[in-house]
Amino acid sequence: MLSFHNANASIGNIPILRGLDFTIPASSTAALIGRNGAGKTTLLRSVMGFTNVTGEIRFDGQDISEMTPAKRPALGIGYAPEDRRLFSAFTVEENILLPAQVAKLDAATTKQRLDRVYHILPELKEMAGRPAGNVSGGQGKMVALGRALMLGTKLIMLDEPFQGLAPALAKRYADALRDLRDTDQNVTLIITESNPSLLRGFASDTFVIERGAVAIGSLDDKKEDA
Template sequence: MANVLLSIKNLSVSYGNIKALRGISFDIIEGQITALIGANGAGKSSLLRAVSGMVKFDGEINYRGRNIKGMAAHKIVSMGITHVPEGRGIFGSLTVRENLTLAAWLRRNDPEGVKRDYEHVIELFPRLGERVGQLSATLSGGEQQMLAIGRALMSKGDLILLDEPSMGLSPVLADEIFGIIDEISKAGVTILLVEQNAFMALQLSHHGCVMENGELTLEGAAAELLDDPRVRQAYLGV
């Protein structure tokens, strides 16, 4: 039987008088990739920020059965939720190695585990291995995205929130990033994926949710959403 890792119930987020999310409810199953698709301004990034403790919300978010409402962001990270934000959010003035090491700060009592995961990240992203001593600000956009995902892996979370991982990347680099996301998923990490490329996102995912104007309008198996005429017309251009 599938295990629910994260349960979102009646989630609402407001910025002043603007309602970004209105009564969103869905579950994320452990070990799966769940794609969140929708137009710009649909509320997808606000949902990720609510889960990671970056914005206040009404409703409930339960992680492994525990309500995380009102919990500080660093506490949520320590529970196993990591957020790779849109724009990557790396520390440009630090080297690649320093960025990865800093991401494992909460694991400082597990040096052997950190070392193993550092080696795993470098194996996943050989280009980072070639640039470990390089300032992160000097990396290409694709390399910065690799570093952002690598940092999430270094924190050893069970759930990774990925916000627009292909943004600004060439089609070749985007395909490479999606391949690595698939590999991470097959290693057992659960992923909530926000992505403008709806076709790629749904192809990669097990489950999908469609958001419009802060509301959840469609939900189901990703393969079924790929064949849904409403999704095809609005997001796939066919």
């Protein structure tokens, strides 16, 4: 569903990702594991169109490497960046709705997507009217997940979602991802992590990224680092 063919990505003139050649299967829960600075965020940002890419990135069979970033979310791609980037003066619900407005979803579709978000993350409904600036860091991660769900009908990319979450919230977050998986078996999930033990028993496919190169791996390969 998402594949890289001899793809390289640079930021400005600095080459970061090199020789990417792998496929993330449809409907998988893919773990992208790598140390700090390995290139995880750059890989997700490359799918969103925020880097300079040579070679091909194919999404559902279509080469998207030349597509402008603004058009990509409408393909059904949701993205929760590492830093949550919530608009603190807007309410939680307004933050969740923002991608739908940018993608110009009609009112009925927007309502249906919002209901899906509240079904999977009912706690967001309770916080809906609060300014996003007033929620805790962990709750903000949930809001960012909800926002990614609005457009992520085919692919959802979560950049180190468990980073900095207290254990109770990390468990809640993992449960929400399982609910998402149960509700929607077709969606493909990509979750990055520097600590592979967090995704053990969760990921169906594992990719290991080191110094900008990706290898198909297993979480056990990296056990000694956990």
